[in-house]
Amino acid sequence: MIHWIAVISRAHARIAAASGFLQVCHGKAGPLRRTRAGDEVFIYCPREGMGAGDVLKRVEFRCTFDDDCIYSVEQAPGFTPFRKDVSFDKGFQGVAIHDVAGLELTASPQWGLLARRGFFTISAHDAELLRSHDRAAR
Template sequence: MKHWIAVISRAHARIAADFEFLQVCHGKAGPLRQTRAGDEVFIYCPRSEINAGEILKTVEFQCVFNNDDVYQVEQFPGFKPFRKDVTFNRKFQPVVLKEVIGLELTANPHWGMLARRGFFEISEHDAELLRLGMRGLG
């Protein structure tokens, strides 16, 4: 199993959670094709809206890929993003990323450049710390 972070606005992350899918990097298929059934994803929300709204810097959701199927949908005319089905963990609560102590990810002063990719792998160590933080135990 691998662990990932998807960088998505909270507004878009809530839509994904309501409909149990993940769409990353403006609908690109490549990042989703790197994943496998059972892989875990944490959704990091830098802002409440895409390129606007309140600054959050929170990990809002955790989910797991249901299968390996990447599919395309017509979201609106001319825009057909790729998606993958996931199951969201409804027991976890949002956590401010900088409040999760001991993350390898944020120990790197340039981790924001990694976040600009929109979707990237993290270590098992960081995944466990995020899970603990989202349970209120970290």
């Protein structure tokens, strides 16, 4: 299993959670092709809206890929993004990224540059820290 971070606004992440899909990097297929069924994804929401709204800096959702099928959907005229189906962890409460001590991800002050990629891997250590921080908050 590979552990991923998807950087998505909270508004868009809520749509994905309600619909059971994940769409990353403005709908590009390439990042999704690197994933496999069972891979775990934490959705990091830097802001409420895409480039606007309240600053959040929170890991808001956790999900896993259901299968390896990538498909496209016409979301708007001229915009046909690629998606994969995921199952969301309905019990995941979310956490402010800086509230999780010991993350390798945020150890570098330049970690925000990595987040600009929009979709990237994290270590199993960081994934476990995010899951255990969530369990402790319940």
